[in-house]
Amino acid sequence: MKRETIIAKNAPAAVGPYVHAVKAGQTVYTSGQLGLNPETGKLAEGVEAQAEQALDNLKAVLATAGLSLADVVKTTVFLADMNDFAAINAIYAGYFEGEAPARSCVQVAKLPMGALFEIEAVAVVQD
Numbered sequence: 001m002k003r004e005t006i007i008a009k010n011a012p013a014a015v016g017p018y019v020h021a022v023k024a025g026q027t028v029y030t031s032g033q034l035g036l037n038p039e040t041g042k043l044a045e046g047v048e049a050q051a052e053q054a055l056d057n058l059k060a061v062l063a064t065a066g067l068s069l070a071d072v073v074k075t076t077v078f079l080a081d082m083n084d085f086a087a088i089n090a091i092y093a094g095y096f097e098g099e100a101p102a103r104s105c106v107q108v109a110k111l112p113m114g115a116l117f118e119i120e121a122v123a124v125v126q127d
Helices: 047-064 082-095
Strands: 003-006 021-024 027-030 072-079 102-107 117-124
Touching: 021 047, 027 047, 047 082, 047 117, 072 082, 082 102
Parallel strands: 072 102
Antiparallel strands: 003 021, 021 027, 027 117, 072 117
16 A cells, blocks of 8 residues: 655644654545644634634645545544533534534643644545
8 A cells, every 4th residue: 555645835834753644545644733823833822713723724734635624534623621612513513514524522631732622634535
């Protein structure tokens, strides 16, 4: 199986020793995307703004792989506070219109850089 590294020029640089995504066969696995502004490298203010920026960053990574949010089959959302669940759902629903992917959502003790929201995804190249 062919393995391809995906580096998106219009997404924030990785904050550790990893790449934006890896394409293995027909499947793309993304690294977690934070609400970092790709131009400044700074986190957006507040959980809603971080969620929107992280989802925009995810879109940029997928676009570099030739895919879109419509190709996503599974996401995992990490929240610093599960009390933000309803607000995040409203934002998430605006990005994943139509048939939504499978999703897990968990509260974690801490996210990189003090982030409040992170998302990773698995997408499949459509035949």
